[in-house]
Amino acid sequence: MAAYLFRRLVQSALILLGVSFITFVLLYVLPADPVRQIAGRSATQQTVENIRHQLGLDQPMLVQYARYLSGLVQGDMGRSYLQKTEVASLIAARLPASLLLMAGGIACELVIGLSLGVIAALWRGRALDQGLMVTSFVAVSAPQFVVGLLLLYVFAVQLGWFPIGGYGTFAHLVLPSIALGIMGSGWYSRMMRSAMVEVLRQDYIRTARAKGLTRARVILRHALPNAILPIIAMIGIDIGIFMGGMVVVESVFGWPGIGQLAWQAIQRVDIPIIMGVTLVSATAIVLGNLLADIVTPFIDPRIKLR
Amino acid sequence: MADATAQAGRPVPEGVLARLLRRKLALFGFAVILLVVGGAVLAPWIAPYAPDEQLFEGLTIEGAPMAPGGQFLMGTDLLGRDLFSRILYGARTSLIIGVVANGVALVIGTLVGVTAGFVRGWTGAVLMRFTDLMMAFPALLLAICLAAIFQPSLWIVAMVIALVNWVQTARVIYTETTSLAEREFIAAERTLGAGPVRILFRHILPHLVPTLIVWGTLGISVTVLLEATLSYLGVGVQPPTPSWGNIIFENQTYFQAAPWLVFIPGAAILMLALAFNLVGDALRDVLDPTQRGQG
Numbered sequence: 001m002a003a004y005l006f007r008r009l010v011q012s013a014l015i016l017l018g019v020s021f022i023t024f025v026l027l028y029v030l031p032a033d034p035v036r037q038i039a040g041r042s043a044t045q046q047t048v049e050n051i052r053h054q055l056g057l058d059q060p061m062l063v064q065y066a067r068y069l070s071g072l073v074q075g076d077m078g079r080s081y082l083q084k085t086e087v088a089s090l091i092a093a094r095l096p097a098s099l100l101l102m103a104g105g106i107a108c109e110l111v112i113g114l115s116l117g118v119i120a121a122l123w124r125g126r127a128l129d130q131g132l133m134v135t136s137f138v139a140v141s142a143p144q145f146v147v148g149l150l151l152l153y154v155f156a157v158q159l160g161w162f163p164i165g166g167y168g169t170f171a172h173l174v175l176p177s178i179a180l181g182i183m184g185s186g187w188y189s190r191m192m193r194s195a196m197v198e199v200l201r202q203d204y205i206r207t208a209r210a211k212g213l214t215r216a217r218v219i220l221r222h223a224l225p226n227a228i229l230p231i232i233a234m235i236g237i238d239i240g241i242f243m244g245g246m247v248v249v250e251s252v253f254g255w256p257g258i259g260q261l262a263w264q265a266i267q268r269v270d271i272p273i274i275m276g277v278t279l280v281s282a283t284a285i286v287l288g289n290l291l292a293d294i295v296t297p298f299i300d301p302r303i304k305l306r
Numbered sequence: 307m308a309d310a311t312a313q314a315g316r317p318v319p320e321g322v323l324a325r326l327l328r329r330k331l332a333l334f335g336f337a338v339i340l341l342v343v344g345g346a347v348l349a350p351w352i353a354p355y356a357p358d359e360q361l362f363e364g365l366t367i368e369g370a371p372m373a374p375g376g377q378f379l380m381g382t383d384l385l386g387r388d389l390f391s392r393i394l395y396g397a398r399t400s401l402i403i404g405v406v407a408n409g410v411a412l413v414i415g416t417l418v419g420v421t422a423g424f425v426r427g428w429t430g431a432v433l434m435r436f437t438d439l440m441m442a443f444p445a446l447l448l449a450i451c452l453a454a455i456f457q458p459s460l461w462i463v464a465m466v467i468a469l470v471n472w473v474q475t476a477r478v479i480y481t482e483t484t485s486l487a488e489r490e491f492i493a494a495e496r497t498l499g500a501g502p503v504r505i506l507f508r509h510i511l512p513h514l515v516p517t518l519i520v521w522g523t524l525g526i527s528v529t530v531l532l533e534a535t536l537s538y539l540g541v542g543v544q545p546p547t548p549s550w551g552n553i554i555f556e557n558q559t560y561f562q563a564a565p566w567l568v569f570i571p572g573a574a575i576l577m578l579a580l581a582f583n584l585v586g587d588a589l590r591d592v593l594d595p596t597q598r599g600q601g
Contacts, residue, residue, distance in 0.1 A: 018439040026451065134331065137587070141580035143531050145538045145554070146572035149561060153569075157562050244446025248535055262447060263539070266454045274451060281444035289441075 008293070012286045019282040020275070024068065027271045028061050034269045038081050055081070068275070077279075078272035080265075087276040091258055095280075097167060098257030101249065102242050104177030105184070106235060113185035114228060117192025121227075122219070124197060132189065139186030144245050148179035148252035165254040176253045180245050184238060188231065195227040229299040236292030243281040325592050332588030338581035342574075346397035353391035354379070358546040360386045371557075371564050381566050383557055389567065392548040393574055399549040400578060403464045403533045408525040410468035412518060415475025420514070422476070423483025424506060434480060440473045449532065453541040463542050467532050475521050482517055486510055516593035523586035527579040534575045550575045 035052045043051075052058050056067065071078060077087040120132040155175060156164040162175050199205065200223055208218045243259075250259035258277050265273035326332050345352065355361060365386040366372065374381040380389040422433040452466045486492065487510065495505055536542030537551025538558075545552050550571040557567035 015439050015442045019442050022439070022443075023451075026455070137331075137580055137583050138576070141527060141531070141583050142576050143534050143538070143551075143572065143579070145535060146568070146575065149554075149558065149568050149572070153561065153565055240441070240444060243444040247446055247450065248539070251539065263450070266450055266541075278444060278447055278451075281447060282442045285442050285444065 005294070008290055012290055015286055016279070016282055020069070020072070020279055021065065023275055023278045024065050025061070027274060028064070034081055034271055072279075077276045080273050081270050082268055083270075087272045090261060090273065091276050091280055094256060094258045094261050097255060098246055098250070098259060100173065101176055101180060101246060101255055101257055104173050105180030105242060105245070105249075106238075108177045108181030109184035109188055109238075110232070110235075112181065113188025114192045114231070116185070117189040118196055118224065118227075120189065120193040121196030121200065124193075129193075133193070136186040136189045139182050139189075141186075142182065144179055144183060144248045145252050147182055148176070148249055151175045151179055152252070165252075167254075167256050172253075176249050176255055179252065180242065180249045183245070184241065191231050191234070192227065195231055196223065199223045199227040230296065233292050233295045233299055236288035236290070236295070239288030240281075240285040243284060322589075322592050326585075326588055329588045329591075331584045335581040335584035335588070338577050339585065342397050342578055342581075343401065345394050346401050349391075349394040349398060353388075353394045355388040355391045357391045357395040357548050358387060361388065362386070371560070371567065373564070374566050374570075380570050381564070383553065383567055384560055384564075389553070389570060392553055393550070393571060396548040396550045396553060396571065396574070397578075399460065399543050399547065400530050400533060400575070402460065403467065403543070403549075404526045404530045404578075404582075406461075407464040407467035407471070407533070408522065408529045410465065411471040411525060411529075412475055412522050414468065414472035415521075416479050416514070416518065418472065418476040419479025420483050420506070420510065423480045424487060424502075424510060426484075433476075437473055437476050437480075441477075443470075445470045446532070446535065449536060450539060450541055453536055458536075458541055458544055460543055460547065463533060463536060466536075467529055471525065471528060471532070475525065478517060478521060479514060482514060483510060486513055520586055520590045520593060523582055523589055527582035527586065530575065530579045530582065 035048055035055070035057060039048050039051050049058075056064060059067075068078065075088065077091070079085065080087055080090060083090065116132050116136070120129045123129045152164060152175060156162045162171050163169075166172050205218060205223055208222050209215070213221075246257060246259035247263055248259075249255065250257045251263055254260075258280065261273060262277035264270075265277070327336075349357075361382065363377070363386075365382065371384055371386070372378050372382040374389075378388055378390065380393060383389055383392065418433050418437065422430040422437075449466050449470045452469065453463060456462050456466070458466075492505060492509060495509060500508075533542055533549065534551035534554075537549045538555045540552075540555050542551055543549040545556055553571040554568050557564065561568040
């Protein structure tokens with residue numbers, strides 16, 4: 001276990017190194033010149049060169065990358081070009097809002113997805129099952145920004161139950177969480193349905209019924225836990241999808257998270273922020289995958305760590 | 307080619323179309339796809355107005371867009387352009403990007419997957435580690451970055467989407483290729499003296515066709531959604547070229563007063579993505595016997 005964990009951690013670190021290098025190269029070769037953005041239109045050639053030199057942007061790319069990396073291992077993600085603030089502190093200020101939204105999205109995805117999946121499995125082959133499975137297809141085909149705008153229109157503008165965007169209270173969290181989680185709930189309901197159908201076919205379920213346990217008890221105590229755990233372990237893999245969805249949902253609802261930070265930075269060619277957010281997201285994705293791989297064998301002993 | 311496929315053990319079973327057409331949901335999906343393709347192809351003849359013509363009668367006296375109904379079937383947008391005409395021309399954007407971007411992604415994914423799975427050794431290892439690395443990228447963030455960097459046009463957006471989306475295909479094809487390469491009939495062929503090229507083209511690739519058809523169809527849905535999202539954020543297809551995503555991008559500030567400008571294109575995106583998902587799912591059931599009974 002320790003050896004496995006060590007190997008996976010090294011692998012993850014290498015992947016993150018690769019991500020940082022590719023992002024750096026992409027941003028380095030980009031045609032938009034950040035120095036022009038900082039200096040403004042009326043700046044003289046001399047001023048532009050001075051700023052370029054100050055930021056170290058006149059150095060060869062590999063030197064710049066090495067310098068970035070050496071800062072990174074000391075916890076320094078550089079300074080924003082335009083806001084003159086530490087990138088690490090900008091991200092740290094925005095991260096809680098994003099984590100809150102992600103938690104809301106995951107909760108929504110699981111509650112809707114798993115319960116619909118169980119219901120569909122129990123009513124397998126009937127109209128209810130078919131209806132739910134069509135609904136799940138609609139959910140995975142719905143663009144998040146359209147869902148977000150629809151929720152805003154119906155529940156905030158028309159009914160006035162929730163605030164129109166913003167951040168602060170629980171009421172602010174509800175609509176963005178649904179917008180973020182609805183697509184995943186479609187996938188989860190399908191996975192949950194087939195997991196549940198599979199478990200209900202097993203011999204031990206028939207045995208439990210034969211012992212005289214009620215159907216409800218068999219489902220709740222025997223079938224559900226066995227079907228649900230492997231699926232919950234998959235959340236780790238979803239982090240990447242959430243990271244993408246966050247940019248969209250935060251933009252629709254004006255949610256002050258790292259998605260918005262990244263989006264604004266991209267528009268202003270503020271490279272250190274783009275780098276920082278990409279790396280934070282990639283770290284979350286890698287850790288999520290790692291967690292899913294580590295947890296799964298504990299849940300399902302038939303799966304072994306390799 | 308058809309002959310070669312038949313000799314290789316008929317990987318695509320007979321009567322696929324017939325079995326597909328018996329499924330109501332797949333049929334619905336086909337109908338929607340046909341409708342959208344028809345609208346896109348026939349746009350110049352069906353569209354009542356030019357898609358970027360700012361009509362004088364397209365705005366009210368106060369300068370507000372017209373609601374659906376009456377002269378304008380789906381209403382008009384903030385600039386007084388006919389929304390129905392823009393939706394028809396927007397279908398072209400969605401379909402072109404859906405097919406081109408997904409096609410390129412499928413080709414890259416297949417090349418990487420087959421090479422890694424068939425050649426193995428360090429070439430395979432390097433390719434698969436690179437695939438792992440791509441999996442760790444926040445895909446949408448990467449796409450937004452790339453699109454923002456290269457002043458987006460229709461083809462650039464398609465390439466950006468392809469660059470982000472090939473990874474899943476590569477992994478699936480890799481897994482399938484490795485398991486195929488270990489099967490007995492491949493070993494038998496090898497003992498009979500078949501070279502790697504012959505094995506690859508006569509036996510491996512034909513068996514990958516069903517998987518590619520399924521992933522190709524499902525992938526279009528992913529691509530359509532990604533294009534819409536990029537265009538909605540303003541880094542996708544640029545106005546005045548209409549795309550369902552950028553119609554929403556252009557009009558969303560006004561969506562409380564003119565919700566049709568957001569929800570008609572939104573419904574169009576959803577229907578097209580749904581259609582490809584339904585057809586893809588039905589194809590998976592029909593083409594892949596191991597999955598049957600689970601759906």
